[in-house]
Amino acid sequence: MRAILVLVAAAVAVGTAGCAPWIDRPFAGLRSGADGGGDGGVLAALRPTRASAACSGGPWPSRMEPDDDEVRIGPLTFPGLGYPYPPARFAAGSAPLTVPVVVPARTRATITIPNRLRPVVGLDSGSLLADAPSNAHGALVCQAGETFQVYKVAFVLSGARCVPVSVTAGGRTVTREVGFGRPGCDT
Secondary structure (H helix, E strand, O other): OHHHHHHHHHHHHHHHOOOOHHHHOOHHHOOOHHHOOOOOOHHHHHOOOOOEEEOEEOOOOOOOOOOOOOEEEOOEEEOOOOOOOOHHHHOOOOOOEEEEEEEOOOOEEEEEOOHHHOOOEEEEOOOOOOOOHHHOEOEEEEEOOOOOEEEEEEEEEOOOEEEEEEEEEOOEEEEEEEEEOOOOOOO
16 A cells, blocks of 8 residues: 555656645655655655746736847747846845746747756746755746747856856757856857
């Protein structure tokens, strides 16, 4: 019976990974080996991580004019991402840089940063943004229906740096080096 419960818990965890932050704790209060008892760590290994999240809307108008500081990565446009901010803007503990991202109609895209940079860079979207890269996500999934959609994307950094930002859509991945308080990057 316990094996069936573990399998059901695994199925729920896999099916809701990244979509349900309330599920970061053990299922039904069960203890795992990682926290001192139970099943030798199986449930701890099944808990979802903050690896990815869905994009959420932003307070930007539905009609956005082209911008000199916009950055295009694959099919997505990030107005304002290319603005030459000073390095101090990205000091550890500073607020995330929030920019709109325009997703074309009938497009599903995943925005990612490299795993090797996760300790110092993260992504977030929504009304309550992460305050440190460790609390942010490594990827965001943005999808538009029959018309284009504007979402809010926050880049959470602990210092100025060049960051390779990748966008995967339609089976194709495009990566562009974006400068966050650093001149000489691809943008």
